[in-house]
Amino acid sequence: MVSKESFDRATLEVTLKPKVGLPGVAERSKEQCIRETCAAALLTRLHPRTSITLSLQTVHDDGALLACCLNAACMALMDAGLPMHCLFCGVSCAIDQQGTIRLDPTAREEKESRAVMTFALDSTDCRVMMSSTKGSYTAAELQQCIAVCQRASQSIFQFHRDSVSRRYCKA
Amino acid sequence: MRETPLSNCERQFLVQAIAEKKRLDGRQTFDYRNVKITFGTDYGCCIVDLGKTRVLAQISCELVAPKMNRPTEGILFFNLELSQMASPAFEPGRQSELVVKLNRLLERCLRNSKCIDTESLCVVSGEKVWQIRVDLHLLNHDGNIMDAASIAAITALCHFRRPDVSIQGEDVTVYTPEEQDPIPLSIHHMPICVSFSFFQQGTYLLVDPSEREERVMDGLLVIAMNKHREICTIQSSGGIMLLKDQVLRCSKIASVKVTEISELIQKALENDKKVRKEGGKFGFAESMPNQRITAYKMEVAPVDTGDIGKKTEDLIYNSEPPSEFIPSPVVCAPGTGQIGEGLQNSWGLEENEDGEEAEAEDQAMEEELQTMDVKVKSVKKEDPITLSDSEEEDVVILEPKTMKKKVNVQASSTAASKKKKKKPVH
Numbered sequence: 001m002v003s004k005e006s007f008d009r010a011t012l013e014v015t016l017k018p019k020v021g022l023p024g025v026a027e028r029s030k031e032q033c034i035r036e037t038c039a040a041a042l043l044t045r046l047h048p049r050t051s052i053t054l055s056l057q058t059v060h061d062d063g064a065l066l067a068c069c070l071n072a073a074c075m076a077l078m079d080a081g082l083p084m085h086c087l088f089c090g091v092s093c094a095i096d097q098q099g100t101i102r103l104d105p106t107a108r109e110e111k112e113s114r115a116v117m118t119f120a121l122d123s124t125d126c127r128v129m130m131s132s133t134k135g136s137y138t139a140a141e142l143q144q145c146i147a148v149c150q151r152a153s154q155s156i157f158q159f160h161r162d163s164v165s166r167r168y169c170k171a
Numbered sequence: 172m173r174e175t176p177l178s179n180c181e182r183q184f185l186v187q188a189i190a191e192k193k194r195l196d197g198r199q200t201f202d203y204r205n206v207k208i209t210f211g212t213d214y215g216c217c218i219v220d221l222g223k224t225r226v227l228a229q230i231s232c233e234l235v236a237p238k239m240n241r242p243t244e245g246i247l248f249f250n251l252e253l254s255q256m257a258s259p260a261f262e263p264g265r266q267s268e269l270v271v272k273l274n275r276l277l278e279r280c281l282r283n284s285k286c287i288d289t290e291s292l293c294v295v296s297g298e299k300v301w302q303i304r305v306d307l308h309l310l311n312h313d314g315n316i317m318d319a320a321s322i323a324a325i326t327a328l329c330h331f332r333r334p335d336v337s338i339q340g341e342d343v344t345v346y347t348p349e350e351q352d353p354i355p356l357s358i359h360h361m362p363i364c365v366s367f368s369f370f371q372q373g374t375y376l377l378v379d380p381s382e383r384e385e386r387v388m389d390g391l392l393v394i395a396m397n398k399h400r401e402i403c404t405i406q407s408s409g410g411i412m413l414l415k416d417q418v419l420r421c422s423k424i425a426s427v428k429v430t431e432i433s434e435l436i437q438k439a440l441e442n443d444k445k446v447r448k449e450g451g452k453f454g455f456a457e458s459m460p461n462q463r464i465t466a467y468k469m470e471v472a473p474v475d476t477g478d479i480g481k482k483t484e485d486l487i488y489n490s491e492p493p494s495e496f497i498p499s500p501v502v503c504a505p506g507t508g509q510i511g512e513g514l515q516n517s518w519g520l521e522e523n524e525d526g527e528e529a530e531a532e533d534q535a536m537e538e539e540l541q542t543m544d545v546k547v548k549s550v551k552k553e554d555p556i557t558l559s560d561s562e563e564e565d566v567v568i569l570e571p572k573t574m575k576k577k578v579n580v581q582a583s584s585t586a587a588s589k590k591k592k593k594k595p596v597h
Binding site: 015020059060144152167 | 213218227231252255256259304308310455465469472475483486
């Protein structure tokens with residue numbers, strides 16, 4: 001049994017469980033995306049030879065699942081009090097057959113669209129930490145989608161701030 | 172992660188308290204914790220909270236071939252998973268004894284009691300029947316997983332709607348929910364498990380043990396019953412020896428509890444049905460209470476994207492234009508193609524240009540690839556790039572050398588030393 005212990009940093013394990021059936025390749029690939037993003041945001045070198053486990057359970061999937069997992073992961077890590085050098089959020093957008101960009105697509109919109117993209121953006125500079133795309137699009141459309149998602153991430157970070165302040169305020 | 176062992180003083184404290192008829196959370200001996208049932212947006216999805224123990228149930232169905240020895244009956248499949256979310260002691264991958272025990276008890280309670288009419292799940296005898304799959308996920312472990320799981324399973328089964336099917340001779344048509352309303356499963360009765368934990372070799376009894384109480388108990392008795400006072404399953408584990416009248420007493424207590432819980436389930440199902448019929452909002456997000464400080468909801472938030480077009484235009488205009496050069500794949504052996512390895516940057520995007528034709532591979536190309544320079548069109552830097560939707564997308568398709576070769580046509584002088592491979596997608 002190979003130990004996953006790392007001598008200089010904390011090891012992060014992510015488990016994503018679907019609602020129905022056994023986890024398959026799609027779940028593994030999403031776990032990989034989430035793990036890379038979290039490992040980039042966490043200060044893993046502060047806690048060597050430790051293991052951090054992140055468990056995600058799909059309660060309902062109506063599109064933008066990876067973005068939702070990223071948001072949940074960030075809030076959970078924050079709630080656990082793990083030191084991070086930035087927060088991150090997941091934003092998803094879809095380009096439909098006419099070329100319109102739709103933010104936060106539902107499952108039906110995702111199926112009918114030509115391309116679906118998910119980005120993880122950091123809270124300090126809104127830069128792209130991770131991107132996962134499916135479908136065909138041009139370079140110009142990609143830049144447009146990234147700009148749109150960066151704009152949308154502001155709302156998500158505001159939601160983070162509001163819910164955390166609600167939790168910890170005295171009033 | 173290994174479970175933290177219970178210290179001796181904690182164990183003694185708990186047993187002493189139980190001997191004095193006191194429970195840690197202030198309940199009486201026969202009191203159940205607060206049961207809360209919420210339904211999701213899909214049919215057949217529900218979350219049951221028994222105190223802090225939380226179970227998520229989802230029902231799904233599929234048309235499959237029936238079992239050999241039962242050609243006219245549908246199939247019921249149960250799967251209870253202890254997620255690592257529930258307790259750090261539950262490690263993924265390793266099937267512990269507890270999981271097997273819970274799954275087996277669930278199967279006996281729901282399948283062997285014949286609470287679901289499996290004959291009604293048959294579509295074409297011997298060929299197609301419905302397989303109903305019940306997936307249960309434990310989200311938080313605070314004791315008494317069995318009860319919570321059985322309530323969640325039977326509630327979700329009552330809530331579930333399967334697609335309508337029609338048979339015309341040999342053809343079987345399955346209607347989508349939009350075409351025909353899905354129909355509920357036919358359920359004869361609702362068996363619910365009630366757990367009793369015994370302490371001090373059967374002297375003291377507690378109903379609905381919490382996690383701490385489960386750790387110090389000597390034995391567990393689970394009785395599955397329906398509201399018609401019929402016992403569906405009994406299981407006694409832990410090796411305690413119970414007297415006959417103890418078991419009878421437990422079954423009487425169980426019937427009272429089961430009646431209460433059945434009423435609760437019915438009320439929850441009716442509420443949900445009412446909300447769905449009236450067109451109101453339903454689902455997990457709606458049933459989350461607003462007043463808690465640990466819960467926060469945000470309505471649909473509009474995002475202002477007015478000036479995005481201009482910004483991205485500037486961005487693309489100022490960035491490097493994509494490389495024009497696309498090397499054709501090098502075919503080393505039949506069935507394999509090699510692109511870019513050891514050669515120049517090959518991720519340049521294609522641009523649609525006038526006067527260029529599709530070209531196939533040429534023998535000479537292989538040698539020329541080594542000496543090829545990336546040639547950027549001088550015209551490009553002057554023209555601003557417009558973000559028009561009419562930009563065609565070209566897809567490069569790898570072709571093995573054995574395909575018939577087209578003549579390598581060179582275009583205008585500005586593109587003299589450029590090689591391109593282009594195959595428009597039809």
